[in-house]
Amino acid sequence: MKRDVELKTLQRKLKVIFKDERLLDVAVTHSSYANQKKNIGYNERLEFLGDSVLQLIITEYLFKNYKNKSEGELSRKRSLIVCENSLFEVAQKWELGQYINMSKGEELTGGRDRISILADCVEAVIAAIYLDKGIEVIKEFVIRNFFNIIEKAMKDEIILDYKTKLQEKLQERGDVEIIYDLLKYEGPPHRRKFYTQVKLNDKILGHGSGYSKKQAEQNAAKEAIKIMEEDNE
Numbered sequence: 001m002k003r004d005v006e007l008k009t010l011q012r013k014l015k016v017i018f019k020d021e022r023l024l025d026v027a028v029t030h031s032s033y034a035n036q037k038k039n040i041g042y043n044e045r046l047e048f049l050g051d052s053v054l055q056l057i058i059t060e061y062l063f064k065n066y067k068n069k070s071e072g073e074l075s076r077k078r079s080l081i082v083c084e085n086s087l088f089e090v091a092q093k094w095e096l097g098q099y100i101n102m103s104k105g106e107e108l109t110g111g112r113d114r115i116s117i118l119a120d121c122v123e124a125v126i127a128a129i130y131l132d133k134g135i136e137v138i139k140e141f142v143i144r145n146f147f148n149i150i151e152k153a154m155k156d157e158i159i160l161d162y163k164t165k166l167q168e169k170l171q172e173r174g175d176v177e178i179i180y181d182l183l184k185y186e187g188p189p190h191r192r193k194f195y196t197q198v199k200l201n202d203k204i205l206g207h208g209s210g211y212s213k214k215q216a217e218q219n220a221a222k223e224a225i226k227i228m229e230e231d232n233e
Contacts, residue, residue, distance in 0.1 A: 003101075010099045014125070016141060018132050027124035028096070030117060032103035043124035050123030053130045054082055057142045058150070066154065080153040081146060085160060087119035090145055096121055109190045110211050162221035166198070166205075169228065176200055180217045183207075196220045 007024055011017050018024050026041040034042035058081050062074045069077070080086065091097065097112035100121060111117055130138040143150075152158050159165050170176045183195045194216040195209045206227060208219030 006099050010094070010096075013094050014129075014141075016129055016133065016137070018128070020132055023128040023132050024125070025101075027128040028100045028121055030100055030102040030106060030111065030121075032106040032111070033101040036103055043121060046124035046127040047120045048127075049130070050125070050127030051082075053138060054123060054126050054142060057139050058082055058146065060139075061143060061150070077153045080158045080160070081149055083158075083160065084115055084119040086146070086149045086153075086158065087122040088115045089149065091118035091122050093145070094122075096125075113211060159222075159225070162218045162225060166221040166224055169225065170200060180220065182213065182216075198224050 003025070007021055010024065010028070011021075022041075023046075027043050027046050029040065029042045031042045031044060034040040055078070058078050059074075062069070062078060066074065066077075096118055100112060100117065102111050102117075106117075126138060126142065129141055149158070167176075167178060170178060177200075179199045181197050181199065183197055185192050185194045187193050191211070193209060193211055194213050195207070196213070196216040196219075197207045198205045198217070198220040206220045206222070206224030208216045208221070208223055210216035210219055
């Protein structure tokens with residue numbers, strides 16, 4: 001009964017009502033959960049299909065709407081729109097993590113917030129909608145949910161590596177030494193959260209947190225870039 005309620009709630013968030021609700025259930029079932037059960041479907045095959053469906057829809061949209069862009073530029077923009085970070089952004093908008101069936105072990109090690117798991121689930125959901133509703137419905141769904149990401153990509157506002165971007169911005173002023181400090185960490189070993197700050201010449205530029213040092217540093221750099229851009233406006 002609890003699962004039925006979860007799936008109904010997720011469909012309301014997606015604004016899609018499935019004819020075959022089982023497709024959605026499989027799309028948000030991780031292999032770790034299926035491995036502990038008998039005869040339970042999980043989402044890896046749907047991810048495979050969803051990746052291709054997403055690529056096709058975004059490719060067609062860019063081809064039709066950006067006629068002045070070259071093939072090479074469109075390819076680069078598409079790679080940003082369908083990258084793992086962009087899919088993760090969509091998953092966060094849907095609050096998808098709370099609906100995923102996964103093992104207790106996977107959950108305890110941060111699975112509900114893991115970028116790769118959430119990105120894969122988005123692809124699987126896209127495939128499930130395509131199979132349940134057909135190509136026209138999934139086209140509308142993808143463009144509606146990825147529109148802001150498409151706009152950001154076409155304006156060069158999507159950054160995959162914030163640390164490198166920050167380095168480039170600061171080096172425009174000359175040679176600089178950027179330092180990332182680990183301020184603290186908290187939580188058990190399997191669910192540790194890190195807090196960092198980024199500094200330039202003892203001046204704090206930004207703070208960040210994440211479930212790895214790398215993620216925390218990237219988020220600190222992201223905040224620093226945002227503050228710099230706001231100061232320049």
